[in-house]
Amino acid sequence: MTGTEQADLHVGDEVEVEVGPVAHGGFCIARHEGRVVFVRHALPGERVLVRVTEARDGQRFVRADCIEVLEASEHRVPAPCPYAAPGLCGGCDFQHVRVSHQRELKATVVREQFARVAKLDVEVVVEPVAGDHDGLGWRTRVEFAVDEVGRAGLRQHRSHDVVPVDTCLIADERILATGVLRGHWDGDDAVDVVAPSQGEAVVVRVPSGEADAPTVVEHVETPSFSADFEVAARGFWQVHPGAAGTFVQTVLAMLEPREGETALDLYSGVGLFAAALGEAVGPQGKVVAVESDAGAVAAAAGNLARYPSVLAIRARVDDAFGVPRASKSGPAGRRGQRPRKLRRHPLLPLAADLVVLDPPRTGAGKDVVAQVARLSPRAIAYVACDPAALARDTSYLRDAGYELKGLRAFDAFPMTHHVECVALFER
Ligand SMILES: C[S@@+](CC[C@H](N)C(=O)[O-])C[C@H]1O[C@@H](n2cnc3c(N)ncnc32)[C@H](O)[C@@H]1O
Incomplete structure (x- = not known):
């Protein structure tokens, strides 16, 4: 324990926690010996083993991934995507949650933000948008990152590291059909693929010049x-x-x-x-x-x-x-700049x-x-x-x-x- 009676946790430590409420940002809140733990890949009410992924000096909380579920929530489902797991793609937060319950979690977050920030009690239901069925195959715009050997992938959670992937289950199938994930993109920072409401998907290598910006x-x-x-x-x-x-x-x-x-x-x-x-x-x-x-x-x-x-x-x-x-720099703009009229x-x-x-x-x-x-x-x-x-x-x-x-x-x-x-x- 530290002097303030909080557990002294370090990256890589593994501890068992009881998972508390969902928070804004795709994680739930737990406590370990007085220390707040932001847990990804878990659900409220679960008992899980977590591994600490981020612990900064002076910060009252640490971040952690659920690496083993000891007592599962009734709302837990097997994540359809193999990359939605600790240490892999950071794009999806709730693949392990039944879609209808994902919406309940989001409604909880909206209510909590209004109560805490605006001091207002609101009634809200998170509705599906037109045409959504199972929460997969909807994403019509995906910017894939490119790793140092030219493979397209997605970024890890809170990291610049690229996880090479051979699919993305939330992407529109026309995006995957371009073959972007089988390509070699040496020299590119990213590959942006857009599947508009009609027609074929368009692939844009990034950075792209004005001339080839479709x-x-x-x-x-x-x-x-x-x-x-x-x-x-x-x-x-x-x-x-x-x-x-x-x-x-x-x-x-x-x-x-x-x-x-x-x-x-x-x-x-x-x-x-x-x-x-x-x-x-x-x-x-x-x-x-x-x-x-x-x-x-x-x-x-x-x-x-x-x-x-x-x-x-x-x-x-x-x-x-x-x-x-x-802006953070205040009304006068960046330091050394004359105030704007x-x-x-x-x-x-x-x-x-x-x-x-x-x-x-x-x-x-x-x-x-x-x-x-x-x-x-x-x-x-x-x-x-x-x-x-x-x-x-x-x-x-x-x-x-x-x-x-x-x-x-x-x-x-x-x-x-x-x-x-x-x-x-x-x-
Ligand atoms: C959430 S998008 C909404 C765009 C549009 N209403 C729509 O539904 O397609 C926000 C837009 O605000 C623009 N934007 C960002 N900061 C802005 C600012 N300070 N003043 C004006 N536009 C801004 C962005 O370029 C972007 O097009």
């Missing part, structure tokens, strides 16, 4: 909206084939856009929500899409050309609102009826949320891939006078710990 077309079909979107093969698009349609349908159902309204689509990518909003508000309405990635904005210009009310702006959302950039983008409206926020994992942040509230929208739809960031931004929205009026969660990444939430806020 685009793909993704089709979205919902009961109320259908459209094609051109996307750079390495650009952002939802990886589950049912996700984009599910999220558009959910956002439209929550916001109920009306003809003639003004809407903002923030972090708009190639224009998925902007197009759906553009169609709904019609030519008398107005939609402004804001996105920082030049390639995505260029694609959005083409994708949105048929909606006369939609305008796509290339800017960071915080820059467009004229607020400091959310904060000026609101002239094409950003001063008021809006509706706002869609779909930020990266870091969330929108306090300043952007405050600016969104100042537009006085009647409804805000927040699409979030990290429930912790959503819970934090929920607090900021509540401070600004907006309440959480609806919350749905989707299993857009089966077998992994990831979960996508769509939240509705109104005054």
Whole structure:
């Protein structure tokens, strides 16, 4: 034991633990003689033998893998993938869990984040996205890493080490059919394979030059909206084939856009929500899409050309609102740089009826949320891939006078710990 009455654990130590609740990040929490142990490959309620994989000086917890199950949970199943095991691929966290229970674990994590971070009790059920059956074969975009002898593989958990694989069971079968896992990729950092909604998969060697950076077309079909979107093969698009349609349908159902309204689509990518909003508000309405990635904005210009009310702006959302950039180095930017002039983008409206926020994992942040509230929208739809960031931004929205009026969660990444939430806020 250490001076603080905690077990002194080191990498490689093996101890028996009783597994406690699931936590955000694909592991469960256990304790060994006062020391917190984050355990992968286990389930709440199990008794397991773990091997410590990470123990850092000054850290109150260690990380460990379950290497033997002594008392199994009723929700445990044999992992379908041979690489979903300690020391192997780090991509999937929950292959050893029945898919329906994976969703219950994710719902627990969402509830826990809202309770702890936003001080809100929420009811949430994690739903499958359209077309998902058994949680396998869904991934339409996979970036395979390349090892030092040119084999394609996947990375170990919390490591740069590459595990060569001969299959990936969550990948769309068209990705495997390219033969990417039998190829030799000497000189490449990675191989990106994309299976768009229609047609053959596309293989992109990374790094790739502009000239050989292909685009793909993704089709979205919902009961109320259908459209094609051109996307750079390495650009952002939802990886589950049912996700984009599910999220558009959910956002439209929550916001109920009306003809003639003004809407903002923030972090708009190639224009998925902007197009759906553009169609709904019609030519008398107005939609402004804001996105920082030049390639995505260029694609959005083409994708949105048929909606006369939609305008796509290339800017960071915080820059467009004229607020400091959310960065660790603070508002002044990197050390030695002159402070940026904060000026609101002239094409950003001063008021809006509706706002869609779909930020990266870091969330929108306090300043952007405050600016969104100042537009006085009647409804805000927040699409979030990290429930912790959503819970934090929920607090900021509540401070600004907006309440959480609806919350749905989707299993857009089966077998992994990831979960996508769509939240509705109104005054
Ligand atoms: C989760 S994706 C959503 C894209 C789009 N809404 C969709 O569903 O396809 C987040 C997008 O935000 C963009 N992005 C990241 N940081 C940004 C920022 N500070 N300002 C504007 N866009 C940003 C990324 O390039 C990416 O396209």
